[in-house]
Amino acid sequence: MAEVETVSASPREAAGKGSARQARRDGQVPAVIYGNKEDPITLTLERRLLVREISNPKFFIQLIDIEIDGTKHRVLPRDVQFHPVSDAPMHVDFLRFDPKRKITANVPVAFKGENDSPGLRSGGVLNVVRYEVEVLCTADNIPPELSLQLAGLEIGDSIHASSVTLPDGVEFVISDRDFTIATIAAPTIMVEETTESEEGEEGAEAPAGEDGAEASGDAEGSDDGGDNG
Numbered sequence: 001m002a003e004v005e006t007v008s009a010s011p012r013e014a015a016g017k018g019s020a021r022q023a024r025r026d027g028q029v030p031a032v033i034y035g036n037k038e039d040p041i042t043l044t045l046e047r048r049l050l051v052r053e054i055s056n057p058k059f060f061i062q063l064i065d066i067e068i069d070g071t072k073h074r075v076l077p078r079d080v081q082f083h084p085v086s087d088a089p090m091h092v093d094f095l096r097f098d099p100k101r102k103i104t105a106n107v108p109v110a111f112k113g114e115n116d117s118p119g120l121r122s123g124g125v126l127n128v129v130r131y132e133v134e135v136l137c138t139a140d141n142i143p144p145e146l147s148l149q150l151a152g153l154e155i156g157d158s159i160h161a162s163s164v165t166l167p168d169g170v171e172f173v174i175s176d177r178d179f180t181i182a183t184i185a186a187p188t189i190m191v192e193e194t195t196e197s198e199e200g201e202e203g204a205e206a207p208a209g210e211d212g213a214e215a216s217g218d219a220e221g222s223d224d225g226g227d228n229g
Contacts, residue, residue, distance in 0.1 A: 004062075004063045004064065004065050004074065005062075005064055005065070006064075006065040006066075006067055006072065007045065007049065007053065007064055007065070007066050007067070008046075008049075008066075008067050009031070009043040009044065009045050009066050009067065009068050010028070010043060010044045010045075010068070011041075011042070011043055011044075011068055011069060012030060012042040012043050012044050013042075020091070023044045024047075024090070027046065027047050027048070028044035028045065028046060028047060029044060029045050029046075029047050029050050029089050029090065029091065029092060030042070030043075030044055030090075030091050030092075031043050031044065031045055031091065031092040031093070031094060032091075032092075032093055032094065033066065033073055033075055033094045033095075033096060034093065034094070034095065034096065035095045035096035035098070036096040036098055038096065041068070041073065043066070043068055045092065047088070047089065050089055050092065051088075051089065054080060054089060057108065058108075058144055059077055060076075060077050060078070060105070060106070061076075061105045061106070061107060061142045061144065062076075062142075062144075063075070063076055063097060063139055063140060064076070064077065064094070066094065073094075073096065074096070074097040075094035075095060075096055075097060076094065076095045076097060076103070076139045077092065077093075077094055077095075078093045078094065078095045079092070079093040080092050080093075095139075097139050097140070098138075098139070099138060099140060100138070101138065101139070102136050102137055102138055103136070103137070103138070103139055104134055104135070104136055104173055105134070105135055105137070105139075105142045106132040106133070106134050106135075107132060107133055107134075107135050107142065107143055107144075107145060107146055108131060108132050108145045108146070109128075109130065109131060109132065109133060109145065109146045109147075109148055109181060109182075110145045110146070110147050110148065111126065111128075111148050111150050111182070112147055112148065112149055112150065112151075113149050113150045113151035113152075114126070114150055116150070116151035116152065117150040117151060117152065117153045117154075117184065118152070118153070118154050119153050119154040119155040119156070119157060119184035120150065120153075120184060122155065123187040124154075124155040124184045124185060124186060124187060125184070125185045125186075125187060125188070126150070126182060126183075126184060126185075127182060127183045127184070127185040128181075128182045129180050129181055129182055129183065130179070130180075130181045130182075133146060133161075133164075133172065133181065134172070134173040134174070135166070135170050135171065135172060135173060136170070136171050136172070136173050137167075137169050137170040137171070138169065141167065141169050141170060142170075143166075143167055143170060146164055146166075148163075148164060148181065148182065150184075153184050154184065155184050155185070155186050156183075156184065156186070157183070157184050158180050158182070158183045158184075159180070159181045159182045159183070160178045160179065160180055160181065161174070161178050161179050161181065162178045164181070
């Protein structure tokens with residue numbers, strides 16, 4: 001299991017909207033720890049610290065030790081509520097860790113061996129169907145990512161769930177079908193229509209201008225002739 005980070009928090013004695021609003025005005029974010037058939041614990045986290053934690057793409061799949069008044073509570077982040085306008089975190093739900101309880105988690109996929117894929121080297125495109133896959137396992141066994149190998153894949157080949165080797169104790173939530181995670185698609189060819197160049201258009205207008213000039217000259221000559229007569 002990966003190293004568990006410790007995050008400091010403060011107890012929040014009063015519950016309710018009024019207490020939560022005051023906490024936010026003080027630069028704190030209200031939160032709750034629940035689960036394991038124990039009483040929930042209300043707390044507050046420093047907003048700056050929480051924003052840093054949320055910026056980690058693996059925030060929801062890593063265990064955290066929340067320390068309140070010297071006591072650590074091992075939890076897994078389960079939900080964050082954001083402000084609809086500012087997108088600032090408004091409230092966080094943490095689930096108490098239970099080594100025997102299996103939970104669902106979305107694990108990101110990572111692709112390896114792009115340079116060893118004949119399909120990609122010949123101009124094919126990696127079409128990712130699922131950037132994350134949902135797995136079922138205990139909270140301390142959630143894999144940080146699933147590494148998928150592209151080496152040897154040709155255009156038209158696919159990576160299915162059955163080709164992924166999962167760690168012991170981890171299984172896909174979708175178990176009734178061999179779902180697709182990615183494919184190697186043929187390149188898309190764009191055909192552009194050829195248009196006349198500006199130079200060609202200017203050349204087509206030139207004779208009209210010359211004719212106009214000659215006609216003007218003839219007209220002047222006619223006037224001169226009339227004066228001489």
